[in-house]
Amino acid sequence: MSGTPILRGMATVTYFADDLDAATRWYAELLGIEPYFEFPGPDGKPGYREFRLGDYQHELGLIDGRYRPGGGSTEPGGAVLFWHVDDVTVALERLISMGAKEYEPRVDRPSGFITASVVDPFGNVLGVMYNPHYLEVLAATKG
Template identity: 60%
Template sequence: MATVSYWADDVTEAARWYADLLGTEPYFVRPEQGPPAYVEFRIGDYQAELGIINRAYAPPGASTEPGGSVLYWQVDDLQATLDKLLAMGAKPWEPVTPRGDTGFVTASVLDPFGNVLGLMVNPHYLEILGRS
């Protein structure tokens, strides 16, 4: 994964919410003056890009309902991250779910803008990170 993009009707509010969650401001904002149509954060161990796009630019016929693929972000403490998201106004989507007995655990929420945000404890990710 290099970049993931989420839709929002109010990019300014979504950028504020994600900045509070991530503890960093977007590094890229367009347009530079006036209400943004697109903002982008660099986050995580490999500086993946999280973009937020004004929903007005969604492809024709794009669903406004959550669903489809879920991108899971590796988190160090799944329960603490989930608790923080819920306290910030995210809604439960998928409960904490162990995936077998090898340490993989997932959960997901809907952000206040209707996007599915997946969380995961992923031993494979941590193994690869440890090799870097």
């Protein structure tokens, strides 16, 4: 191996939505920004939209449900990506007020970690977490 880590950082998290326009509006309202990138599907209609957000400008992509891989589940489950938030309770309340359904309630975990997750109106699991290590790393990079 060359010394370069095989996993270098999160590039894009993608969520599928059967109504791409509704999902785009919902996430634009939640994030307070519009998507910066759009790519058409083979039929010329929008098939993918992408937001850049957060301290590291991570990508959140929305994919038209027509392009869900064969055999892909339409039910919540599997891996949960947790986005760092400053206040899990406030974030959870906001998500639920926008129509998300609680998936896992707020859980106070050891060492100052707090997590919760919801299912967005389009069937995707969205995790939120207060992570003290995230803030330590962020402070060190801005040092």
